[in-house]
Amino acid sequence: MLGPSRDAKPVSVLNHASPSTIVSNAAATPRPSACPGLLRIVAARDGGLCRIKLPGGELSAAQARALADACARHAAGAIELTNRANLQVRGVKPGDEAALIAALVAAGLGPRPSSGAAKAPDTPAAIAADDVRNVMISPAAGRDPSALFDTRPLCADLLSMLQSETRFAALSPKFALLLDGGERLARVDHPHDVWLAASQEPDGVRFVFGLAGCPPASACAGSPTQYDDTGSPDLAAKPGAHSTAALAAVLPSQVPALVRALLFTFLELAPADATRMRHLLAGHCADALLHHAQRYVHFPLTRDASLAHWRRAAPADASLRLGVHPQRGPGASHVGGQPTLGRLDAGALRALAALSQQHGNGTLRFTPWQSVLLPDIATHAVPAVLSGLTTLGLATDPAQAITRLIACAGSSGCAKSLADTKADALRLAARLPDGVDVHLSGCSRSCATAHCAPYTLLAAAPGLYDLYRRDGRPGFGQCVARQLTIDQAADMFERLARSNTDA
Ligand code: SF4
Structure with a gap:
């Protein structure tokens, strides 16, 4: 996660009394946190810091314009792209926090309305619903020709579950899930508390899963070559630094129930000071966690020894985030660019929204490499989009230092x-x-x-x-x-x- 949160203090206007009147279940009391969120602006050296979690990293052109306008009015700093494909607004002006939050909520950013956020965006329940929205998917989900499964609908189901289950308010804002559809453009070296990865089986796609790490990649199976963040051979790599063995596999339709069961298991077994799955695994073996989780699902949940050496099939290639790459289906590409050191100003965000609306599908997809993709660009429009990104100062070639x-x-x-x-x-x-x-x-x-x-x-x-x-x-x-x-x-x-x- 990005760091100013670590030294930040919550802005006083957003400090709250006991949440017990909002959340009836004692287990649902939100963990105290200094992490920024959309509804919890924290102080940093350059002003308030507001983090906006984007479902699947996606932002509509209309939301991008609303965000740019709100930043121009209420903040003096940059819009930062984060390593979890989210955005954060720096330099929120003192006294403008509530107005910024109201503008962002009105734009449909933040927790979905049924979680209570729209009616009362500064309640502990709404803050908790915002905190738990940590599901990472590929920025090319639904577009990548190598994908085994379009993870976007499943991601939406998981986000909905995370926001509506009050017990999940007790999870750390850092607790995170990876839903990997098998795309080549995928960040699968980023440790997650629960990872799920699509795997092609003879009778259809299954989601293989593991805890506290990343899906093992094929390069870990003995291939001499590891790939770095740009997709180039990584001469400094040691294989499999964060990968954890696959435990079992479930049908795509079983994924929400599985995740719910694993999160309940974490909440019921983890000591009060444990915030991440790796802390729980320090005192319990994975089999014990599956045994506990079994009580919450109607399908068998035991370790599948045949998956002990399972590897992700497609090698991930981060260089696909930059430049032009064909999508699944004819005649369209995604075009990507990286703002200098992950920062945009309001004008650049507005211009990206306009490019997407004029030449793409009216959405921007942010990536965990602090870059942005414009999907669904017709072949004839590619030169105009590339030129637009370059004019805005975005790098579009992995050769750029x-x-x-x-x-x-x-x-x-x-x-x-x-x-x-x-x-x-x-x-x-x-x-x-x-x-x-x-x-x-x-x-x-x-x-x-x-x-x-x-x-x-x-x-x-x-x-x-x-x-x-x-x-x-x-x-x-x-x-x-x-x-x-x-x-x-x-x-x-x-x-x-x-x-x-x-x-
Ligand atoms: S942002 Fe601050 S807390 Fe985070 S790594 Fe940099 S210096 Fe450390």
């Missing part, structure tokens, strides 16, 4: 940061060699990414960083140099790239 850099908010937005990571990342972009992916983090919380990047520059002081290389160990990997300036880091990356080429 800026697409291989991520940086947290840094000292301009976060009091915890020891360096101006955004500005330093821009300086590094001018010298970053091909094939090198770098994450700049202002502190060890690593808000900009949930997975370990091939290389991490961890701020030690303004303009100085310790360099880590991913090697499979927890955290950022092995520290290979300390107190580097950006120029020294660039020298080192050039040497590393040369030695990899020479090898």
Whole structure:
């Protein structure tokens, strides 16, 4: 998750008394959290921070315009794309929080109306309903030619269930689900509390599932090549860092009941201080969790030993997020671009909405690589859309160095940061060699990414960083140099790239 939340304090206008009058079940009491949400704006160094969770990463052109207008009126900062395909508004002006929230809710953002959010958007129940909307699908769901299953309707069912079940208010706002339809454009290296992945079986598609990690990819089965965030061979990778073994498989129609059973199991067995599935697994084996979950479903729920070596069939290729790629069916493509270090201004968001409306299907799909896709672009309109993205300053080619850099908010937005990571990342972009992916983090919380990047520059002081290389160990990997300036880091990356080429 993105980080300013970690040091943020909830804005007082949104602090609430006990939620007991709203939520009758004691288990439904929302966990206290400093995470930003649409209904819980938190303070950061550059103003209020408001996170907007997008169902399936999708935003309509009308919503994009409403969001841009609200930002222009009530915020002074950027619109940030997050690593969970959500958006966040930075620099919300003091005193404008309620007006911003009202504008966003009126645009249909936030929890669905039947959860109570539209009538009373600042109630604990509405905040809890917003918090739990964490289901990730491919930004190319329903379009990717390799997909085994269109996950969008199932995603909508899961979101509806998460928002309507009051007991889920007790889940951490970080608790997250992955629903993988088998697309090539898919973020499957990002650990989730529950993952489900489509698998083609002789009698149809099943959803294989596992806990506290990612679906194992075919490259983990012994292939010598791992792929990095751009789809290039990753020379710093250790295979399967976050993958967890498949436990069993269910029919697509059984997925909502399975997820509900697993979440009830988590809530009933996890100690009060456990917020993630990995914490529960530290004290219970997966078989015990399945045994407990069985009481909530009418289909058998035991480990399927035949899936112990199951692997995701299609290799994921993150480079498909950029540029033009054909969709399933003739005559249409999705076109993608990446704003510099994941930030847009209101004018750029409005222009993206106009491009989508003029040439696409009137929607934008945000990706977990902090980029955006415009789906359903007819072949004749592709040049105009590519040109439009470039004019707006978005990178559309994975060869552009800026697409291989991520940086947290840094000292301009976060009091915890020891360096101006955004500005330093821009300086590094001018010298970053091909094939090198770098994450700049202002502190060890690593808000900009949930997975370990091939290389991490961890701020030690303004303009100085310790360099880590991913090697499979927890955290950022092995520290290979300390107190580097950006120029020294660039020298080192050039040497590393040369030695990899020479090898
Ligand atoms: S410095 Fe960066 S990583 Fe650390 S809390 Fe702030 S935004 Fe997150």
